[in-house]
Structure formats: C-alpha cells, structure tokens
Amino acid sequence: MTGFSQNVAVIAVLTGTTLAAGAAGISDDKVKIGVLSDMSGQYSDSGGRGSIEAARMAIEDFGGNVAGKPIELVFADHQNKADIGGARARQWWDAEGVDMIVDMNNSAIAAAVNTLAKERNKMAINTGAASTGLTNEFCAPTAVHYTMDSYSLANAAVGSMLKQGKKEWFILAVDYSYGKVTAGIITDFVKEGGGRILGTAFHPFNASDFSSFLVQAKDSGAQVVALANATQDTVNSIKTAAEFGMMSKQTFVPQLVYINDIHGLGLKLGQGLTFATGYYWDRNEQSREWAKKYQARMKKMPSMNQASVYSAVTTYLKAVQAAGTDEGLPVSQQLRKMKIDDVFSQNGYVREDGRMVHDMFLVQVKSPAESRGPWDYYKVIDTIPGDKAFQPLSKSTCYYVTKK
Incomplete structure (x- = not known):
C-alpha cells in the first residue's frame, strides 16, 4: 500500500451489489469510519497500517454495509502530535461526515478526540492509548476506552x-x-x-x-x-x-x-x-483463526491494539445495526447494552464511564x-x-x- 506520507487516504468498501433504500437515521447515506493512528513513528508497528487492515477486515466480514448503507473507511496519520490529531478529527467530523474514529494510539491525542466527540455527539473508540484519564477527567458519553489502560x-x-x-x-x-x-x-x-x-x-x-x-x-x-x-x-x-x-x-x-x-x-x-x-493471538481457536488471516495479509501477527481495532469496528457496526442510526449518543447507548466475546475480548461489556471491561x-x-x-x-x-x-x-x- 502507498500514500502513507499523505495525511489522509480513503478506502471505499462496498458490497458490489445494488444497495436497498437506507434505514432511517443513517447520515449521508453511508457509515464512515476513520482510523486515526501513528502511520510512520514509533507506534506505527502496533497500530498504523495494521490497524487499517484490521478495520478493513472487520468491514469485509460484516458484509460491507450496515442498515442497508455502505461502509467507508478513511485513515490519517496523527504524527504523535495532539494538535495534528485534534485538527484531523475536527475536519473529519465537521466537514467530511466521519461517524466514528478508532485507534488514536497516543493518550494526549485520544484526550483531544474525546473532548471533540463530546462536543459533536460523535463516536470515538480508543483502542491504542492507555491513560486512565480517558475514562476519568477526559470521559465523554460517546467515547469508549476499549483495549487496556494504565x-x-x-x-x-x-x-x-x-x-x-x-x-x-x-x-x-x-x-x-x-x-x-x-x-x-x-x-x-x-x-x-x-x-x-x-x-x-x-x-x-x-x-x-x-x-x-x-x-x-x-x-x-x-x-x-x-x-x-x-x-x-x-x-x-x-x-x-x-x-x-x-x-x-x-x-x-x-x-x-x-x-x-x-x-x-x-x-x-x-x-x-x-x-x-x-x-x-494463541489464546483460543477463535483468536488463532483470525490472527492467521491477519498474518496472511500483513506477514506478522496482530498486536493487542490491532486485534482490538477489528473487535471495536465490528462491535460498533453491530450497535449501528441495532440502533438503526449512526448518531453518536444512541449508538453509544446501544454499545452499553452489548456483550462482547470475540477474537479480542473475553467477557466484555462497556461500562457507564465508557470503559470496555474484559478479562x-x-x-x-x-x-x-x-x-x-x-x-x-x-x-x-x-x-x-x-x-x-x-x-x-x-x-x-x-x-x-x-x-x-
């Protein structure tokens, strides 16, 4: 894949079939997911291209559409700078119709995105940053801290x-x-x-x-x-x-x-x-099966962050499907009703403060x-x-x- 020197690239993921009239509540006639990650710095190996591929796999496995609407994937390099990451999130949400941002493998950037998510009623699912501040002083009703924390x-x-x-x-x-x-x-x-x-x-x-x-x-x-x-x-x-x-x-x-x-x-x-x-990756048969599919694409096993991107995108799409909308707060409320057991999570659920609790x-x-x-x-x-x-x-x- 090329184009990682650019701040943004777009990957449209469609089913290849004619889409039916969309469900009410889906904005812009599509659900748009943004992977905001380190694409070139020291966190790029545990996020970066691998996170994009994990998100793409989740969309493909979901069937390429949700609630009768296509799913589009975009990505950007936050360069481990909070101002750049915050500006990209603001541009995505204010002008480009992105519905959910995932990864954000830097705590300062994740905090900035959480603040914007709260202001704009948009979903942010942090899989890569670890600070507990993300479910404390930087919590937001539409933000989820998914993978681990300090x-x-x-x-x-x-x-x-x-x-x-x-x-x-x-x-x-x-x-x-x-x-x-x-x-x-x-x-x-x-x-x-x-x-x-x-x-x-x-x-x-x-x-x-x-x-x-x-x-x-x-x-x-x-x-x-x-x-x-x-x-x-x-x-x-x-x-x-x-x-x-x-x-x-x-x-x-x-x-x-x-x-x-x-x-x-x-x-x-x-x-x-x-x-x-x-x-x-070698925890059980389900995690092994998915990890080997990922390895076939990326020539390495997935990191904790990359596996959780796959899980988070899948879970988000399930919540959109159930809620019938991609509006932030209803989707967030739906997420808090769900059990999450998959290739990443064991005994998972999203708590009131946005913490995804799992083993x-x-x-x-x-x-x-x-x-x-x-x-x-x-x-x-x-x-x-x-x-x-x-x-x-x-x-x-x-x-x-x-x-x-």
Missing part, C-alpha cells in the same frame, strides 16, 4: 511482583500523559502493597539514549524497575539495561508491551519478562528453548477477570457517572 496493566504486573516479595521499586517513565499517569498508578499500587518507590525518572518520548536514566535505576538498588513507556522506548530501555548487566540483578517489569516489541527484542533478551496484556491476561515471555517458532512468545500464567482488572467504577472521576 490501571489494568499495572494492577496485574505490579501485584505479581509484590506477591514474590519484591518491595523496592524504581520507575522509568516517558515524559507525557501516559507515562505520568502510569507512574502515579504504579506508585499507588506499590505503596498499597507495602512496598517503596526508591526513585522515578522521566525520559523524553522516542529517546535516543537511556544510559543516564538507567544508571539512576541501577544506583537505586531497587529490586524492580518498572517501565512506564511503550514500543521502541521499552525495547531500547531493555536493550540498554542488558548492556549494563542489569537484567540479571534487577527485575524489569514493562507496563505496555505489544507482541511486535517482543518480536523486535528477541526471546534471548525478552525471556522471563512478565506483564499484563489484553490479547494474545486481562498475565503473561511471561518464553525462553528460546520453549518457543515452537516465530510469534510463539507468551505463556499465559493467569487470567484476571475484568471486574478485578480495571479501576472500579466507584473510583471514577468521570463527570456523568452515578456513584454506586
């Missing part, structure tokens, strides 16, 4: 280490919304579990050198180094730690890991890493000897039920949530 990722991983008696921690976090929120959540979990934070360091996004930050972690003497960063920043943190001889002396606990990261890191360096994930999995990276081949990377060592994995609704600061 709370669910830290809850499982931090708890696992504390149970092993590892009480002294150092946090290395990326210096923007996701990292700051995640560092705070890790700190809370560690202290609640009787542990101590011996230090915290924030590094720039897409840092070129982690040496000084990891020297601080090494000198702290902490038993555990928590990595509140993602993708290439996480990979480079671990590679630098290995060069410094830290991996055998301190336990590294990354918070947000995609299978693409482990593929790039390699099992020799990655073996033994323990973290939480919302998805693993999470604690996984450990296999050793080279344990792996049966490429992409056979994880051992699932625990399943955390959704109502235990995510921040309870009683702790929500979302402005419209009714406290129970």
Whole structure:
C-alpha cells in the first residue's frame, strides 16, 4: 500500500451489489469510519497500517454495509502530535461526515478526540492509548476506552511482583500523559502493597539514549524497575539495561508491551519478562483463526491494539445495526447494552464511564528453548477477570457517572 506520507487516504468498501433504500437515521447515506493512528513513528508497528487492515477486515466480514448503507473507511496519520490529531478529527467530523474514529494510539491525542466527540455527539473508540484519564477527567458519553489502560496493566504486573516479595521499586517513565499517569498508578499500587518507590525518572518520548536514566535505576538498588513507556522506548530501555548487566540483578517489569516489541527484542533478551496484556493471538481457536488471516495479509501477527481495532469496528457496526442510526449518543447507548466475546475480548461489556471491561491476561515471555517458532512468545500464567482488572467504577472521576 502507498500514500502513507499523505495525511489522509480513503478506502471505499462496498458490497458490489445494488444497495436497498437506507434505514432511517443513517447520515449521508453511508457509515464512515476513520482510523486515526501513528502511520510512520514509533507506534506505527502496533497500530498504523495494521490497524487499517484490521478495520478493513472487520468491514469485509460484516458484509460491507450496515442498515442497508455502505461502509467507508478513511485513515490519517496523527504524527504523535495532539494538535495534528485534534485538527484531523475536527475536519473529519465537521466537514467530511466521519461517524466514528478508532485507534488514536497516543493518550494526549485520544484526550483531544474525546473532548471533540463530546462536543459533536460523535463516536470515538480508543483502542491504542492507555491513560486512565480517558475514562476519568477526559470521559465523554460517546467515547469508549476499549483495549487496556494504565490501571489494568499495572494492577496485574505490579501485584505479581509484590506477591514474590519484591518491595523496592524504581520507575522509568516517558515524559507525557501516559507515562505520568502510569507512574502515579504504579506508585499507588506499590505503596498499597507495602512496598517503596526508591526513585522515578522521566525520559523524553522516542529517546535516543537511556544510559543516564538507567544508571539512576541501577544506583537505586531497587529490586524492580518498572517501565512506564511503550514500543521502541521499552525495547531500547531493555536493550540498554542488558548492556549494563542489569537484567540479571534487577527485575524489569514493562507496563505496555505489544507482541511486535517482543518480536523486535528477541526471546534471548525478552525471556522471563512478565506483564499484563489484553490479547494474545494463541489464546483460543477463535483468536488463532483470525490472527492467521491477519498474518496472511500483513506477514506478522496482530498486536493487542490491532486485534482490538477489528473487535471495536465490528462491535460498533453491530450497535449501528441495532440502533438503526449512526448518531453518536444512541449508538453509544446501544454499545452499553452489548456483550462482547470475540477474537479480542473475553467477557466484555462497556461500562457507564465508557470503559470496555474484559478479562486481562498475565503473561511471561518464553525462553528460546520453549518457543515452537516465530510469534510463539507468551505463556499465559493467569487470567484476571475484568471486574478485578480495571479501576472500579466507584473510583471514577468521570463527570456523568452515578456513584454506586
């Protein structure tokens, strides 16, 4: 596929048959979905082209039309800049008839899109950003936080280490919304579990050198180094730690890991890493079957984000079909009535605050000897039920949530 240097491209997905007169409530005689993702930066491997392909697969599998109307797919590169991402969402919603935006694999961008979704009564389904702020201070009645968040990722991983008696921690976090929120959540979990934070360091996004930050972690003497960063920043943190001889002396606990990261890191360096994930392609027959179809197109297995894009687009289309409209609030209300069990989600449902609650999995990276081949990377060592994995609704600061 070409054209990724451009901000926008359009893919029309039609059934190839004459469409019947449309159902009432479908605007512009079509349902238009936008994938807003990182197409060229460090989050592009876990989103980007793979997210577009996952959305396309969902539309094709749905039949190419909903409520008698064609489905159109557009995409844009947010370049990991909130102003660019916000401007693109505004243009899509104000001038181009987009009904739902998905992916947004950057927390600052997702927050900006949520604000616009609330103002314009449009659907936003965030599959790629992790900050819990998206269902707290940046919540919106027409926004859904679909895949995972800082709370669910830290809850499982931090708890696992504390149970092993590892009480002294150092946090290395990326210096923007996701990292700051995640560092705070890790700190809370560690202290609640009787542990101590011996230090915290924030590094720039897409840092070129982690040496000084990891020297601080090494000198702290902490038993555990928590990595509140993602993708290439996480990979480079671990590679630098290995060069410094830290991996055998301190336990590294990354918070947000995609299978693409482990593929790039390699099992020799990655073996033994323990973290939480919302998805693993080899979880069951349904997830394996879909992942192999995706692999045939993309020549790699899907990330957690890409699998959830497929699920989110499918679920959205089901909600539009049931509601008979693509208007934001009715579709959002319909989503909150649905159960979501598919290639991505196990025991899923959308909560009042927009949090899609589903089971999470604690996984450990296999050793080279344990792996049966490429992409056979994880051992699932625990399943955390959704109502235990995510921040309870009683702790929500979302402005419209009714406290129970």
